[in-house]
């Protein structure tokens with residue numbers, strides 16, 4: 001029997017990290033000492049009290065059945081209260097929040113509920129690949145908004161052609177940004193809201209790194225702006241904030257109609273999140289946030305180790321104030337990030353992410369993740385420095 005993929009996925013390539021894992025397994029089988037500073041998966045565990053809550057909840061005999069579509073009322077309340085405490089934003093837990101099986105799920109599904117074939121989605125380039133992949137599956141044309149160093153890695157909304165803007169359904173934004181580590185001000189978010197109002201579209205703000213900040217910086221939520229909630233959905237996640245990437249728990253907050261669409265769609269597609277994970281998520285959101293400062297200090301130290309080593313050998317890097325990435329321009333004479341990262345891996349065992357994975361404007365860069373053991377990061381950058389010299 002020969003099976004053909006459906007047309008809408010026929011051109012899909014495997015997600016970069018899925019293919020990379022295969023190559024890494026081959027190199028490991030040859031006894032190569034691999035250091036992974038490619039993927040944005042926190043290496044540190046969540047605080048003990050979060051794990052303890054998971055364990056306690058899992059021991060309860062009534063905790064093993066299906067949970068309500070889109071999360072328990074208690075988890076939604078915890079989300080709304082977190083938004084109140086952390087950002088001063090008031091949201092109705094029932095109608096303006098929804099639990100997600102990790103934010104990636106919600107990002108993907110947002111395109112499915114809002115976008116018709118022929119619509120346009122406005123996507124940052126470089127950007128997290130799900131924004132465009134989900135739009136393409138929904139039949140949209142993707143309009144790339146270049147994120148350039150000279151603009152602080154913010155899109156220039158004024159450069160979007162009028163006819164494109166009129167067909168657009170979603171303006172995707174992501175700050176603190178993956179992969180560039182850039183941040184956005186409320187003034188920039190205000191421009192985005194004005195643009196969305198003018199062209200009658202939704203701002204989808206992806207904010208999983210809002211609590212991973214350095215040098216005393218605190219990232220704002222776009223929802224802090226007056227009226228933002230009417231035209232915005234903000235995605236958030238426990239993955240990076242609380243070191244819970246494998247647990248798969250996130251949330252969307254904002255426009256009630258869109259939250260309802262997501263809820264209806266998800267009720268046909270998935271069966272929500274395991275109760276002990278929701279409960280542990282509540283413990284994370286409601287509990288002492290003090291441990292995050294210590295965790296962020298560890299990332300900051302790693303950032304500084306990487307910067308010091310790589311700036312000394314000619315990489316150009318803007319110091320990131322948030323997120324868990326260093327976005328480095330390739331050394332002079334190198335322009336092909338896929339080839340550079342592949343040679344680096346084969347010859348030194350250090351696995352980084354080629355910038356082009358995030359779009360054509362990511363070409364010429366590589367991304368280094370801070371989510372690896374500090375001593376291994378030191379070793380990795382020493383290998384990189386010796387190799388480029």
Ligand SMILES: Cc1ncc(COP(=O)(O)O)c(C=O)c1O
Pocket residue numbers: 040101102103104105128174177178206208236237238239245249250
């Ligand atoms: C910008 C961005 N959005 C969303 C996600 C997905 O996070 P989650 O684990 O909540 O699905 C990631 C993960 O790397 C990310 O970098």
